[in-house]
Amino acid sequence: MKTKIINTPDLLKAASRKKEVTNFCVANSKHIEDLRKISGGKNYYIRTYGCQANVRDEETMRAMLEDAGYKLAEDVEKADVIIINTCAVRENAEDKVYGEIGNLKRLRRANKDLVLAICGCMVEQPEILGRLMKTFPEVNLFFGTHEIAQLLDLIYEVITTKERIVSIESKQGEVVEFVPDCRNNHYKAYVNIIYGCNKFCTYCIVPYTRGKERSRHFQDILNECQRLIDSGYQEITLLGQNVNAYGKDLDEGKDFADLMEAVAKLGIPRLRFTTSHPWDFSSKMIDVIAKYPNIMKFIHLPVQSGNDEILRRMGRRYTREQYLNLVKEMREKIPGLSLSTDIIVGFPNETEEQFQDTCSLVDIVQYEAAFTFIYSPRRGTPAAKMEDNVSKETKVRRFQELVKHLEKHIEEYSESMVGKTFPVLVDGVSKTDENMLSGYTEENKLVHFKGDISLVGTIVSVKINESHTYSLIGEIVNG
Ligand code: SAH
Ligand code: SF4
Numbered sequence: 001m002k003t004k005i006i007n008t009p010d011l012l013k014a015a016s017r018k019k020e021v022t023n024f025c026v027a028n029s030k031h032i033e034d035l036r037k038i039s040g041g042k043n044y045y046i047r048t049y050g051c052q053a054n055v056r057d058e059e060t061m062r063a064m065l066e067d068a069g070y071k072l073a074e075d076v077e078k079a080d081v082i083i084i085n086t087c088a089v090r091e092n093a094e095d096k097v098y099g100e101i102g103n104l105k106r107l108r109r110a111n112k113d114l115v116l117a118i119c120g121c122m123v124e125q126p127e128i129l130g131r132l133m134k135t136f137p138e139v140n141l142f143f144g145t146h147e148i149a150q151l152l153d154l155i156y157e158v159i160t161t162k163e164r165i166v167s168i169e170s171k172q173g174e175v176v177e178f179v180p181d182c183r184n185n186h187y188k189a190y191v192n193i194i195y196g197c198n199k200f201c202t203y204c205i206v207p208y209t210r211g212k213e214r215s216r217h218f219q220d221i222l223n224e225c226q227r228l229i230d231s232g233y234q235e236i237t238l239l240g241q242n243v244n245a246y247g248k249d250l251d252e253g254k255d256f257a258d259l260m261e262a263v264a265k266l267g268i269p270r271l272r273f274t275t276s277h278p279w280d281f282s283s284k285m286i287d288v289i290a291k292y293p294n295i296m297k298f299i300h301l302p303v304q305s306g307n308d309e310i311l312r313r314m315g316r317r318y319t320r321e322q323y324l325n326l327v328k329e330m331r332e333k334i335p336g337l338s339l340s341t342d343i344i345v346g347f348p349n350e351t352e353e354q355f356q357d358t359c360s361l362v363d364i365v366q367y368e369a370a371f372t373f374i375y376s377p378r379r380g381t382p383a384a385k386m387e388d389n390v391s392k393e394t395k396v397r398r399f400q401e402l403v404k405h406l407e408k409h410i411e412e413y414s415e416s417m418v419g420k421t422f423p424v425l426v427d428g429v430s431k432t433d434e435n436m437l438s439g440y441t442e443e444n445k446l447v448h449f450k451g452d453i454s455l456v457g458t459i460v461s462v463k464i465n466e467s468h469t470y471s472l473i474g475e476i477v478n479g
């Protein structure tokens with residue numbers, strides 16, 4: 001099989017943040033009509049890893065494929081186009097992908113016409129792309145996060161030339177609006193408001209895989225939200241690696257607070273957003289969250305570390321004190337606020353004392369939820385070049401110790417909910433017990449309860465009877 005290289009990734013280009021005007025465009029496929037002629041009876045399958053940005057990209061790709069006449073495959077064995085949408089944020093995210101492709105390559109061997117594609121953040125790294133191309137000759141399409149709009153043309157090219165195609169351009173990126181829409185969920189929706197990241201935290205690969213921070217036009221976002229409301233959506237989550245930076249790159253005179261307020265006023269029952277960088281979080285944003293009852297009182301505010309020296313070496317641009325002051329203002333202004341966070345343990349050369357600062361910060365903030373990670377070096381990032389004298393065992397021990405600090409308050413918080421009644425957006429059959437339904441409270445707490453499947457997608461009142469650390473058990477009550 002011949003390989004046609006259109007573009008390959010380049011970390012230097014990926015890291016560049018030159019002042020250039022963002023290109024706004026509407027996705028447009030040259031070969032959509034050609035594909036419609038040959039897609040009859042053909043199916044696609046997409047497997048997504050990683051964050052909500054990837055989940056939303058999956059939906060965009062589904063919309064394009066369905067517009068071209070492909071149908072969602074009942075299972076991967078029956079698919080004519082298979083796309084593995086990857087994540088590169090930590091090593092274990094990448095390992096899962098190697099396992100998955102290992103399983104799928106036999107399908108391509110059995111069906112020479114199969115399009116087996118890898119996209120997403122992993123292929124944006126030159127060395128990983130090289131390894132994937134070598135290890136999996138069965139994969140006949142590689143495309144990057146900036147090539148999603150070209151998906152149909154790339155598939156058409158693979159089918160007609162029978163060549164292996166590589167199209168991954170490292171660039172700052174555009175803002176592409178997609179017309180056909182497809183959603184995995186019919187009452188909860190993600191809406192992109194800003195793409196990319198300019199923060200370059202020293203441990204993180206995302207700014208290299210996703211391009212510069214670039215905001216969508218204010219009105220395009222509002223139009224999308226209005227369409228969702230008109231079709232009965234109950235919850236919208238505004239998405240970005242750093243939603244608080246919204247609008248800074250535009251000259252529309254609007255910031256994230258203005259955007260939240262405008263979406264809240266459209267009347268969506270539940271408005272959420274993720275992720276917030278503490279550095280860009282303004283008092284104006286806190287005031288808007290406090291003011292509108294339909295903006296959920298839940299903020300994911302990654303801290304990463306509680307020690308100033310580590311924060312400085314991570315390039316986080318805030319100090320422990322600034323973070324704690326922000327939390328204080330949030331807790332004062334927003335009654336009933338639920339705070340969650342991300343923390344990395346075992347950053348290069350993290351001392352025991354520095355780690356204890358993180359534990360003490362956790363004890364002060366008393367998070368209602370948290371994600372904890374062991375530091376994973378990402379090739380090409382500054383932290384990967386730092387020397388590291390912390391052993392694997394120490395990292396694991398610190399991880400476990402930190403989780404104990406976090407769980408203490410999370411458990412107390414769960415217990416404090418017992419006996420009270422909360423509105424819950426019903427998600428579906430519980431993953432742990434098929435006789436129960438599950439859903440989330442406004443505070444983003446998972447609740448299991450008995451109820452009829454017809455309630456999925458509605459908001460019901462649930463009285464909490466029993467608490468576990470990460471979930472609650474309750475019963476539906478009237479009113
Ligand atoms: N943009 C978001 C999060 C992106 S990645 C933010 O800044 O909050 C999600 C989380 O993964 C990060 O918050 C961080 O805690 C974790 N993470 C990122 N890079 C990592 C690495 N190299 N090793 C371990 N955890 C990492
Ligand atoms: Fe990564 Fe930092 Fe950007 Fe978040 S803000 S995506 S952690 S570089």
Ligand code: F3S
Pocket residue numbers: 049050051052053054086087088089120121205206209210
């Ligand atoms: Fe992973 Fe890329 Fe998201 S690295 S966390 S899928 S932006």
